[in-house]
Amino acid sequence: MMLRIRSRDGLERVTVDNPHTTTVSELRRLIEHQLGIPTHNQTLSTNQNLLLSKSPEDLLRFTDMTNPNAPLSALNLGHGSIVFLAYDGERRVPGPAVFSPAGSFGRKMTMDDLIAKQMRVSRQENPHCELVSFDRDCANAFQHYVNDSLAFAVKRGGFMYGTVSEEGKVEVNFIYEPPQQGTEESLLFFRDPEEEKLVGAIAAGLGMRSVGFIFTQTVSQAKKDYTLSNREVLQAAEYHAESGLKEWVTAVVKLEVNEETGGADVHFEAFQMSDVCIRLFKEEWFDTDIKEDQDPKLSIMKKEVVVGVKDIKEVDNDFFLVVVKIFDHQGPLSTTFPIENRNTQVPMRALKNHLERTKNLPFVKRIADFHLLLVLARFLDLNADVPALTECIQTETTVPEGYQILIDSMASAA
Structure with missing residues (x-):
């Protein structure tokens, strides 16, 4: 049986004998033998958020694979399943043979080949913004609408406006929702330049500016093993690049199952798209023609990039995400007036x-x-x-x- 092991180095494979007899402890030894990562240095989980952890304390939250005697079948792991792996330090990842600039058998490398060899994709450890703080009223107005009126069945989005301090603290004080159409998997904004001109003038008069993009993920997306889909990465990168603001924040709102109550809670997550992601977008490395059968957790490049020591065209979306801490505050504005561009027009x-x-x-x-x-x-x-x-x-x-x-x-x- 083959298990896919996803780490910061990308996707690798480990072969196990039988999920009913192989335990977590034995899987750790196989990873050490086949991938060269010592068992004591491994944190394993079936939760993809493991790869977004920033500290040893964060890793302690992932306990689903801490029982060394648990058989893999008890964790619903079968042939082709993904296990997420975090580890400290560096290691040499087996990759393709290294060729001289002329290539093997006399093949000459083009300038595009040379540039591609230099485009490295790695995780960005720290965001440019210290934190993002949401005005409680505007955050509640947004999440109540998508929860109560849309039931998280279709996507919804908006642009966040507020302030950025010298220390990089982003405060969101209102959310503008442009004309849009959402489906289960995609979100399309119908940008209205005249309306956005009014929004910009109001924000400027209040001492604010656009500071981020917020959108919801649907309940159908919650069943899939990605943080952001490839479509969402492209959209978030587009608006980040358009803003010209290094502290620009991308916020995701979704339903998460509450294991204690059996119900579902609305959950906010915040990220920055990494510097290399914005560069790749501006320089048009992303393949924007996304096929229906394409794995949504992978972004496809037009040319190979270097991840670890591998030259690949399929990049795990998590490489582009930098986690941002979330706080809340009571801002200077109320949010009791009907909100624009929803199901009905706002009458006078x-x-x-x-x-x-x-x-x-x-x-x-x-x-x-x-x-x-x-x-x-x-x-x-x-x-x-x-x-x-x-x-x-x-x-x-x-x-x-x-x-x-x-x-x-x-x-x-x-």
Whole structure:
């Protein structure tokens, strides 16, 4: 029987006799014999998140293969199953023969061959951002919609806006959801330049900017053994490259089974796409023509890259992910106004309802909601009115009476 062993070096294979008689302890000895990794230096798990661990403490969380006497069949491992392996230190991975620049039998290497030999893909240990902190209200508004209205059956996404500190701390204070169409496996944004111009003006007036991309994975994806699919890697890399922000964050929202209650909990994960991933995307190394039968946990390159000492075209997506710590905070904006580009259009009477519901608050607090400001911005001067209103919100000062009258009249006319 053949088991696939996935480590930071890529995918390798180990041959075992019988899953019913072979134990975890015997598998460790086979890995030592066949792959050259000492048994005491091995951490094994059937959970792919093992490969994202950053410290010895993280490794202790993976306990499913710590019983040395457990037979492999008890872990549902059979022919072709994947076991994830983490280890410390360096080792020499058997690879193809090394040729002189002229190649064997006189084959000459082209300039593309030479460049490909120099393109190395390895794990990036540290992100450029120290952490990402989500405003609780905007995070809840996003996850409640995909959970309650979409039941995580189709994908949903948005762009995160907030601030980046000098230390690299990213704070997300609102999420803009562009027009889009989601399926079980893919997410398509219908980018609206005019609407995004309004979003950018509101963010700038609030002292914020775009800081990341957020999307959901569906319940059908949760059954598959990848962190991000190849389609998701391409989309995340595209938006990261477009942003020009080294601290740009990619956030994933998904349902995870709660083993204690038997139910499912909404779970947030945050990553940065590695520097080499962004470089590969900008230089068009990725094969973007993804076939239906293609393994979603592997990204296909147009030319071979070097992973470890192997020249390969199929790269495990986990090589491109750098884990980012997640925190939360209470930001300066509310998220009680209806959110744009969902199943129904936001009617102007929503403005009237919102203002009536918040009439006991100071006017500046009543309009301190990005989604409300986006509705107002469609009818106001982008160069004068929007900056004036957002400055009041940012500095928490009184909104001039003229603007209050104007906004009240817009609500009354609905």
